Amino acid sequence: MTDADPVRLYRTVRLIRRFEQRAVELVHGGQIVGGIHPYLGQEGIAAGVCAALGTDDVLAGTHRGHGHVLARGADPARMFAELCGRLTGLNAGRGGSMHAADLSIGVLGANAIVGASGAIITGAVWARRRQGHDTVGVSFFGDGAVNEGMLLEAFNLAALWRVPVLFVCENNGYATTMPVAGAVAGSIAGRAAAFGIRAVEVDGQDPEAVRDAAAAAVDRMRAGGGPELIEARTYRFDAHHTFEHAVRLDYRPPDEVTRGRARDPVHIQGERLSDADRAAVDAEVEATVDAAVRFALDSPEPDPADALTYLYASGMTARTGGG
Amino acid sequence: MPRLSYRRALTRALADELARDEAVFLLGEDIQVGASLVTTGLAKRFGVDRVRDTPLSEQAFTSFATGAALAGLRPVIEFQIPSLLFLVFEQIVNHAHKFPLMTGGQCAVPVTYLVPGSGSRTGWAGQHSDHPYSLFAHVGVVTVVPATPADAYGLLVSAIRHDDPVVVFAPAGAMDVRDDVSDLEPVPLGRGRIHRFGDDVTVVAVGHLVHDALAVAEELADQVSVEVFDPRTLYPFDIDGLTESVARTGRLVVLDDANRSCGIAAEIIASVVERVRLLAPPRRVTRPDGAVLPFAPALDRAVQPSREQLATAIHLTMKDSS
Numbered sequence: 001m002t003d004a005d006p007v008r009l010y011r012t013v014r015l016i017r018r019f020e021q022r023a024v025e026l027v028h029g030g031q032i033v034g035g036i037h038p039y040l041g042q043e044g045i046a047a048g049v050c051a052a053l054g055t056d057d058v059l060a061g062t063h064r065g066h067g068h069v070l071a072r073g074a075d076p077a078r079m080f081a082e083l084c085g086r087l088t089g090l091n092a093g094r095g096g097s098m099h100a101a102d103l104s105i106g107v108l109g110a111n112a113i114v115g116a117s118g119a120i121i122t123g124a125v126w127a128r129r130r131q132g133h134d135t136v137g138v139s140f141f142g143d144g145a146v147n148e149g150m151l152l153e154a155f156n157l158a159a160l161w162r163v164p165v166l167f168v169c170e171n172n173g174y175a176t177t178m179p180v181a182g183a184v185a186g187s188i189a190g191r192a193a194a195f196g197i198r199a200v201e202v203d204g205q206d207p208e209a210v211r212d213a214a215a216a217a218v219d220r221m222r223a224g225g226g227p228e229l230i231e232a233r234t235y236r237f238d239a240h241h242t243f244e245h246a247v248r249l250d251y252r253p254p255d256e257v258t259r260g261r262a263r264d265p266v267h268i269q270g271e272r273l274s275d276a277d278r279a280a281v282d283a284e285v286e287a288t289v290d291a292a293v294r295f296a297l298d299s300p301e302p303d304p305a306d307a308l309t310y311l312y313a314s315g316m317t318a319r320t321g322g323g
Numbered sequence: 324m325p326r327l328s329y330r331r332a333l334t335r336a337l338a339d340e341l342a343r344d345e346a347v348f349l350l351g352e353d354i355q356v357g358a359s360l361v362t363t364g365l366a367k368r369f370g371v372d373r374v375r376d377t378p379l380s381e382q383a384f385t386s387f388a389t390g391a392a393l394a395g396l397r398p399v400i401e402f403q404i405p406s407l408l409f410l411v412f413e414q415i416v417n418h419a420h421k422f423p424l425m426t427g428g429q430c431a432v433p434v435t436y437l438v439p440g441s442g443s444r445t446g447w448a449g450q451h452s453d454h455p456y457s458l459f460a461h462v463g464v465v466t467v468v469p470a471t472p473a474d475a476y477g478l479l480v481s482a483i484r485h486d487d488p489v490v491v492f493a494p495a496g497a498m499d500v501r502d503d504v505s506d507l508e509p510v511p512l513g514r515g516r517i518h519r520f521g522d523d524v525t526v527v528a529v530g531h532l533v534h535d536a537l538a539v540a541e542e543l544a545d546q547v548s549v550e551v552f553d554p555r556t557l558y559p560f561d562i563d564g565l566t567e568s569v570a571r572t573g574r575l576v577v578l579d580d581a582n583r584s585c586g587i588a589a590e591i592i593a594s595v596v597e598r599v600r601l602l603a604p605p606r607r608v609t610r611p612d613g614a615v616l617p618f619a620p621a622l623d624r625a626v627q628p629s630r631e632q633l634a635t636a637i638h639l640t641m642k643d644s645s
Contacts, residue, residue, distance in 0.1 A: 058394075092427030103429045108393055113417060119383040120418065123390025123398075130372075131395065150414070153383030160378065311463070313423040313431030314486035316513075316559060318463060 001054040002215040009207050010269045011281045012047035016067045017266045018289045019076055020238075023066065023083055023097075027242045031297060032083045036097040039067035041205075041237030044265030045170050046071035048210025049138055049230075052218045056133050058106040058124050060117035061140035063098035064170075065110035068140050074102045076288060080296035088299040094310060114141055115148030122158045122165050122227075129163075136164040136221045138214075144175025146188050152195075155227070159195040164221035166214060167192070167229040170204060172236040173260075177251040192229035204232030205263040208272070235260030327504040329497050332472035333361045333439060335507065336479035337399065341369045344397065347483060348373040350384055351401035359403050361439045361493075381407050385414040385436075392432045393422070399483055400434065404451045405441040405492070408458075416462045419488045431486045437479065441468075441492040442531065442580050443627055445620050452616040452623070454580045456492050456529075457587040460558035465489040465512060467556045470533035472502045474555055477510025485512060494580070496531030515561035517568060521550035524574035524640055527565065527591055528553060532578045532628065539633045547641055557587050562594050569595050573602035574644060576636045578628055583609040603644035606636040 003009070020040045026032040039046070046067035053059070053072075061068040069079060074090060082089030083097050090102050101109035108124055111117055118139040125137035145151050146169060158165045169188050173180055192199035198220075202213040210232055217228040237260065239245060270278050308318055327335075340347045349362060355376045357363035366374040377384040381402070388398035402408060408415075419432045442454040459466040465487055469475040475493060482489035489512070518533060519540055526549055528536035533553045540549035552568050554561055569575050575595055579588035588607035596605065608628045616623050 089427070091425060091429070094427040095425045099425045101426045101429060103393070103426065108390070108430075109422065109426060111418065113413065116386060116414075116418060119386035119414075120390035120393070122383075123387035123392075124394040125390075126387070127391035127394035127396045150382035150386065153378075153380035154386070156378060157380055157383045157387060308424070310424045310426075310428035312487050313428070313433075316465075316487065318559075 002211065003051040006208065006269065006272045007277055007281060009047055009051055009211060010273055010278065011285060012050070012071050013043040013207055013266045013269050014281055014285045015076065015288065016043040016046065016070050018285050019070055019079070020066060022289055022293055024238070024242060026084065026293070028245070032097065033085065034096060035242035036066070036083065037064040037241050038238040039064055041261070042170055042172060042234045043067055044207035044269065045168065045204045045210050045232045045234060048207045049166070049168055049214040051211045052214035053138065056128070056135045057137060058108055058121060058128070058135060059138040059140065060108040060121050061110045062114045062117065062142060062145070063110055063112045064142065065100060065140070066097070069100045069102060069107050072105050072107050074105060074107060077292035077295035080292045081299045084296045085301065086296055086299035087302045088295070092310070093302045114145040115151030117141060118151045118154030118165070118167060119157065122154055122163045125165055126161065126163045134222060136166065136218055138166045138168055140168045140170060142175065143169060143171040143173065143180050143184065143188065144178070146191055147183055152191065155192065155195045155197060158227040159197050162226040164225065165227040166217050166221065167227060169229065169231045170234055171231055172234045174236065174240070174251070176240045177249055188231045189229065197227050197229050199229040199231060201231045201233065204234030205265045205268060207265050207269045235263065237261050325504060326501050327472045329472045329475045329493065329500045330360055330439070332476040333479055333493060334363060336476045337362065337365060338368065340480060340483045341365065341373060346395060346397045347399065348375065348396060349399050349401065350375050350377055350388055352377055352379060352403055354401050359401065359439045362401060381410045382414055385411040386418060388434045389414065389419045389432055392434050393430050397433050397483060400436050402436060402438045403440070405438050405453045405455060406450050408436070408438065408455055412458065415464060415488060420462065420464050423487070432488055433486050434488045435482045436488070436490045437493065438491065439493045440495040440498060442494045442496055443616055443623055444495040445623055446618065448618040449615045454492070456490070456557055457581045457585060459490045460587055460590065461585070463558065465556070466492070466558045467512065468492045468494065468530035469555060470497055470530055470553050472500060473504050473507065474510055476507045478512070478555060480509045481512050484509070492530065494531040497534070500534065510555065513556045513559040513561055515552055515554040515564040517550060518553055519549065519551040521548040521572065523548045523572055524576060524637055525550045525552055525565070525568045525572045526576045526578060526633070526637070528578040529557065529580060529587065532580055535630050536578050536633065539630050539637070543634060543637060547637060549637065560591070560594065565591070565595060566598050569599050569601070574640050575601060575605040576633065576640055577605070577607040578633050579607060579609045580628060581609060582614050583612045603640045606640050608632045608636050
């Protein structure tokens with residue numbers, strides 16, 4: 001089921017890169033309000049992991065989640081529209097950057113409480129397997145989430161009930177501004193080991209290395225194995241959140257940032273393509289992103305009268321707040 | 324007519340829904356042996372895959388249920404004690420409740436959270452005796468507090484079939500109530516019930532306190548004609564039903580086993596006085612502000628709303644309008 005094509009893998013990282021760069025521009029231009037948590041620098045992880053998944057599989061992530069949604073194959077135009085709060089967005093403008101979801105392709109959403117996705121995905125995978133599907137799941141989270149109790153509870157539950165969930169820790173070195181060394185006692189892989197969960201560390205800047213690690217884990221899980229964990233070492237090229245573009249926070253030494261940016265997953269994967277292939281992908285991605293931004297900005301905004309549409313799936317309505 | 328206890332009514336509701344719908348399954352601590360005496364026998368009948376014992380990982384299994392619901396199942400979680408709801412408030416409110424809106428209507432999260440034995444159980448002290456139903460009404464999660472065996476059955480069935488999260492508080496004070504029950508059927512969410520008609524004052528009583536209100540109404544029958552309104556569902560609240568009652572009686576007293584500030588009694592009173600001009604100021608009988616139930620039985624009783632307090636409130640309301 002793994003997609004071993006280096007060109008498509010390059011396209012995914014390139015698409016996420018250009019999407020995020022344009023999204024940052026839209027934040028600066030005021031078309032995206034509230035800012036975003038850019039995925040810049042971490043593209044190889046979402047791209048590599050999603051290349052190892054099949055159509056029946058599910059994933060969920062965190063508020064640094066654009067890459068997961070795009071790598072899974074969501075429409076970039078509807079994703080941009082969501083970020084811009086438009087009616088045509090994936091979530092009809094109700095989720096925004098932090099909560100983009102596309103359940104039609106198994107993206108069960110992104111949570112701003114960063115350890116939340118582990119247990120949700122465990123439940124979803126368990127349910128789908130009970131219904132006869134061969135589903136595996138992926139829970140994406142950062143190094144900050146490994147200190148949230150509910151994620152550790154999810155490790156336990158998934159291992160105990162042998163639910164095939166791939167826990168993917170995107171260790172970019174910082175939980176917002178808190179370095180891993182200041183927050184994580186023991187180790188991330190050690191947390192998995194405590195629950196009998198097989199864990200591997202992988203170079204998160206190399207999309208193929210991530211893909212191969214994920215594919216091996218998915219194979220073992222489909223063969224009846226329990227959950228696994230991948231700790232993907234990565235580096236966030238940009239801010240934790242775009243508010244840092246306005247408010248400079250001094251927590252990453254400049255030489256560290258320079259070194260981190262030097263290992264760029266888009267370049268690493270791009271080097272594996274011929275110049276012609278790379279140029280063709282770049283052109284196609286550029287056209288796709290251009291069209292996607294146009295689609296978003298041309299799309300209608302939701303009607304304020306519909307602010308609480310979708311509050312209840314049952315169709316219940318809520319009292320309005322006016323006097 | 325067969326006599327049915329409130330507790331067995333809950334068991335019947337769970338069994339009937341497990342039998343009716345393959346998507347329903349139960350999740351909770353010690354439910355295979357039935358430590359709370361509600362899930363008794365269900366693991367044997369439906370299998371341990373559908374009646375799943377969990378480790379003491381309340382946050383994880385609450386979110387596990389959310390995930391299972393996103394994938395099309397209808398989980399029912401039993402929480403042995405009401406205070407566990409504080410531990411999983413985030414998982415219920417921030418995830419289960421918000422997902423339909425945040426995804427723009429892409430999903431439903433039909434999970435039922437059942438708390439058999441909410442409120443005070445004498446001698447269980449500060450961390451086992453809360454009645455936090457007002458919190459769920461505040462955030463907009465469907466909240467039901469049945470008072471009778473028939474309503475316990477009917478509201479739990481409706482909760483399980485409902486497409487949004489529902490918290491079902493089964494008060495400890497009602498668990499041993501028995502009733503003659505002929506037909507068991509679903510009870511619609513959001514619809515109150517008048518247990519006793521009266522002309523002078525409407526008493527709204529929540530959960531087990533319905534029985535106290537009925538007793539007080541009988542006691543005072545030769546002095547004042549008391550109507551007893553049981554909302555059954557606290558959110559969404561049957562404000563139309565209550566308005567109709569208060570419009571007839573002109574007076575309102577609320578009996579509510581929640582803390583006073585921002586308790587559901589406050590919301591009930593505000594919602595009524597927005598619509599009805601009363602003959603006397605409304606009154607509420609509640610737990611004190613910020614109550615923590617002390618251990619010693621006399622102290623425990625002292626912070627729970629009592630029949631004496633209710634009788635006094637009714638008398639004062641009548642006096643205020645005379």
